[in-house]
Amino acid sequence: MSAGARDRDRLSGHAYWQARAQLMGARAVVNVDHDAGATLDAVTDGHRAVLLPAIAALLDGSERAVLDLGCGTGRFTADLAALIGGRGIGVDPVAELLALAPASPDVDFRLSVEGEALPLADDEVDVVMTLTVLGGLLQPGELETMAAEVRRVLRPGGLLVLAESVSEQAEVEHWTPRTAAEYAEVFAFAPLREVARFDDAGDPISVLAGRSAG
Numbered sequence: 001m002s003a004g005a006r007d008r009d010r011l012s013g014h015a016y017w018q019a020r021a022q023l024m025g026a027r028a029v030v031n032v033d034h035d036a037g038a039t040l041d042a043v044t045d046g047h048r049a050v051l052l053p054a055i056a057a058l059l060d061g062s063e064r065a066v067l068d069l070g071c072g073t074g075r076f077t078a079d080l081a082a083l084i085g086g087r088g089i090g091v092d093p094v095a096e097l098l099a100l101a102p103a104s105p106d107v108d109f110r111l112s113v114e115g116e117a118l119p120l121a122d123d124e125v126d127v128v129m130t131l132t133v134l135g136g137l138l139q140p141g142e143l144e145t146m147a148a149e150v151r152r153v154l155r156p157g158g159l160l161v162l163a164e165s166v167s168e169q170a171e172v173e174h175w176t177p178r179t180a181a182e183y184a185e186v187f188a189f190a191p192l193r194e195v196a197r198f199d200d201a202g203d204p205i206s207v208l209a210g211r212s213a214g
């Protein structure tokens with residue numbers, strides 16, 4: 001099947017994650033290959049144990065706002081706000097997932113719309129973080145468009161942290177693993193280096209970080 005035919009056959013990212021949320025509830029945001037006996041809290045604790053110290057080590061104390069891009073149910077948005085001692089903004093296109101996000105006075109959740117700009121002002125945040133989001137951007141040019149939006153909302157000198165699958169396995173239905181070098185090329189405005197790595201149900205997740213040159 002050609003790439004074009006394959007792309008037409010796919011649900012859009014929004015439709016896919018919405019259907020998955022309706023089917024799986026809060027569990028929709030984690031890898032389906034996690035053992036059914038592993039609770040969502042246990043999986044989240046495992047992610048938190050790697051991600052938060054890795055980000056904490058990169059902060060310079062000037063941060064006031066952090067974007068959890070593709071936050072899903074906001075598993076980490078309040079943690080990120082607490083880490084910087086400031087405000088967390090969680091953005092996701094799936095209302096069903098945002099509805100499950102825990103309320104916190106330091107956090108606001110915003111619904112994004114597929115194909116539109118992110119619901120943030122220019123330079124609004126000091127940190128942008130993704131956790132297993134960008135692999136779901138499948139359409140030609142979609143990752144590049146997202147990178148331009150991240151560049152717009154992240155202030156010059158701000159910190160970008162991408163925790164994404166770098167599996168070398170072939171792409172699966174709704175996931176396109178990319179290499180760290182591919183992410184580095186697309187997000188060249190914030191030169192990325194690997195600061196941590198962890199296994200997520202057999203999927204290697206690389207935590208890539210860099211500061212925006214503006």
Ligand SMILES: C[S@@+](CC[C@H](N)C(=O)[O-])C[C@H]1O[C@@H](n2cnc3c(N)ncnc32)[C@H](O)[C@@H]1O
Nearest residue numbers: 013017029070071072075092093094131132133
């Ligand atoms: C695997 S889940 C991860 C959610 C969250 N980062 C976490 O770790 O709990 C992928 C998320 O990306 C979101 N997503 C899909 N397309 C997106 C887009 N274009 N912009 C922002 N988020 C998107 C989905 O709705 C879903 O919540």
